Amino acid sequence: xxxxxxxxxxxxxxxxxxxxxxxxxxxxxxxxxxxxxxxxxxxxxxxxxxxxxxxxxxxxxxxxxxxxxxxxxxxxxxxxxxxxxxxxxxxxxxxxxxxxxxxxxxxxxxxxxxxxxxxxxxxxxxxxxxxxxxxxxxxxxxxxxxxxxxxxxxxxxxxxxxxxxxxxxxxxxxxxxxxxxxxxxxxxxxxxxxxxxxxxxxxxxxxxxxxxxxxxxxxxxxxxxxxxxxxxxxxxxxxxxxxxxxxxxxxxxxxxxxxxxxxxxxxxxxxxxxxxxxxxxxxxxxxxxxxxxxxxxxx
Numbered sequence: 001x002x003x004x005x006x007x008x009x010x011x012x013x014x015x016x017x018x019x020x021x022x023x024x025x026x027x028x029x030x031x032x033x034x035x036x037x038x039x040x041x042x043x044x045x046x047x048x049x050x051x052x053x054x055x056x057x058x059x060x061x062x063x064x065x066x067x068x069x070x071x072x073x074x075x076x077x078x079x080x081x082x083x084x085x086x087x088x089x090x091x092x093x094x095x096x097x098x099x100x101x102x103x104x105x106x107x108x109x110x111x112x113x114x115x116x117x118x119x120x121x122x123x124x125x126x127x128x129x130x131x132x133x134x135x136x137x138x139x140x141x142x143x144x145x146x147x148x149x150x151x152x153x154x155x156x157x158x159x160x161x162x163x164x165x166x167x168x169x170x171x172x173x174x175x176x177x178x179x180x181x182x183x184x185x186x187x188x189x190x191x192x193x194x195x196x197x198x199x200x201x202x203x204x205x206x207x208x209x210x211x212x213x214x215x216x217x218x219x220x221x222x223x224x225x226x227x228x229x230x231x232x233x234x235x236x237x238x239x240x241x242x243x244x245x246x247x248x249x250x251x252x253x254x255x256x257x258x259x260x261x262x263x264x265x266x267x268x269x270x271x272x273x274x275x276x277x278x279x280x281x282x283x284x285x286x287x288x289x290x291x292x293x294x295x296x297x298x299x
Contacts, residue, residue, distance in 0.1 A: 055069060055078040055080060056068065056069050056070040057069070057070065058078065058149075060072050060076070061076065061078070061130070061133075061149075061151035061153065061171030061173065062130055062133050062153070062160065062161065062169070062171050063133045064133070064160040064161065065153075065160050069151075074153055074154060074155045074157070074168075075153075075154040075155060076151055076152070076153050076154070077098075077099045077100075077151065077152045077154070078149060078150075078151045079095055079096075079098050079099070079149060079150045079151070080149050081147070081148050081149055083098065084144060084147060084149075084150070088186075088188060089144050089147075090143065090144055090145075090196065090218070091141060091142060091143060091144055092116055092129075092142040092143075092144060092147075092150065092170070092172070093116060093118075093141075093142075094144070095144055095147065095150045096118065096150065096152065096170065099152045101120060101121050101152075101154060102118055102119065102120050102121075102125075102152055102168075102170075103118070103119050104116070104117065104118055104119075105117045105118075105119060114139060114140075114141075114262070115138070115139030115140040115141055116129070116139065116140065116141060116142055117139060118170060119167065120152065120154060120167030120168040120169075120170075121154060121155075121167045121168065122167065123166045123167030123168075124167070125165075125167050125168065125169065125170060126139060127164075128161065128164075128165050128167070128168065128169040128170065129142075129169070129170045129171075129172070130161075130169060130170065130171045130172065131172045131174060132172070132173060132174050132176075132252075133171075136172070140258075141232075141258060141260065142172075143216060143218075143232060143234055143256060143258070145198050145214055145215075145216035145234055145236070146174050146175050146214045146234075146236045146254060147172055147173070147174065147175070148173040148174060148175045148176075149172075149173045150170070150171070150172055150173070151170070151171040151172075151173070152168060152169075152170055152171075153168045153169045153170075153171060154167070154168040155167075155168055156168075157169055174236075174238075174252060175200065175212060175214060175236075175238075176212060176238055176240060176250050176252060177202060177209075177210035177211055177212040177238055177239060177240035177243065177250065178202060178210060178212075178240075178243065179204055179208075179210060179243050179244055180202070180204055180210075181202060181203055181204055182200070182201075182202045183200070183201050183202075184199075184200045185197070185198065185199045185200070186198045191223055192220050192221045192222065192223050193219075193220070193221060194219075194220040194221070195218070195219050195220070196216075196217070196218040196219075196220075197216070197217050197218075198214070198215065198216045199213070199214070199215040199216075200212075200213075200214050201213045201214075207244075208241065208242050208243045208244055208245055209239070209240065209241050209242075209243065210239070210240055210243055211237070211238070211239050212237070212238045212239075212240075213235075213236070213237050213238075214234075214235070214236040214237075215234070215235055215236075216232075216233060216234045216235075217232075217233045218230070218231070218232050218233070219231050222263055224287050224288055225263060225287070225288055226288040226289060227261060228261050228262075228263040229261055230258070230259070230260045230261065231258065231259045231260075232256070232257060232258030232259070232260075233256075233257060233258075234254065234255060234256035234257070235254070235255050236252065236253065236254040236255075236256075237252075237253055238250060238251060238252040238253065239251050266279045266280055266281055266285070266287070266289075267279070267280050268280070269283075271283075
């Protein structure tokens with residue numbers, strides 16, 4: 001409503017608050033309640049911690065690309081160590097499942113070569129894998145026991161990574177020595193049976209010098225199958241000089257072996273007088289019986 005002069009009547013804040021207090025039972029009592037005698041003093045809470053590093057602010061995964069991930073005019077997906085540990089990632093192929101646009105193909109349908117074979121946006125990237133900036137060529141199953149992070153650079157990168165890099169590249173960062181001491185170990189078990197253990201030790205031995213050692217051992221079998229097993233182990237010692245200074249020298253050595261038996265499956269046969277092939281297990285052959293081929297590699 002308006003007054004004769006066409007202006008709104010003044011609003012009383014006190015009346016409005018009183019109406020609110022009447023509409024909310026206990027509100028007036030709460031506002032007028034006195035503090036307990038002597039008062040209540042809450043203890044001081046001091047919270048300290050380090051915020052997770054922003055992957056956008058990290059340096060580009062390959063030193064030939066200057067600047068940070070954020071400043072590089074390409075799509076770069078970074079999988080930090082926290083994600084690798086939470087998912088219990090054991091191979092490079094498992095780590096790359098977090099990245100859209102990259103797929104893994106098997107040897108039988110891609111030229112008959114066993115080991116890691118990736119396609120980025122449909123283009124082969126078998127030889128476009130980098131470890132701490134150095135090209136890691138070859139087809140073998142890569143274990144993640146020394147991985148600090150994994151990055152995928154998408155798009156043509158021939159200007160920095162060489163001719164033929166059409167789909168992009170995969171860049172792996174290794175665990176290298178750092179200042180301070182840290183010790184960690186993991187043990188994993190499962191059906192099959194499956195057993196895996198890792199050890200990560202970082203020891204500072206001087207003001208700017210530190211050592212690091214990573215160990216891994218794994219043994220696994222396929223449930224219900226005989227002779228289809230996998231064994232692998234690795235050791236990776238490293239030492240770094242000049243940590244915390246402008247110039248750092250890091251020496252890293254890695255020895256990795258694996259022996260995998262590829263399950264060739266249960267044969268399918270066609271019985272005399274029949275035109276339909278059936279697995280041998282339907283004729284009484286135990287499921288555990290099968291053929292396997294071995295794949296051994298040392299890096």
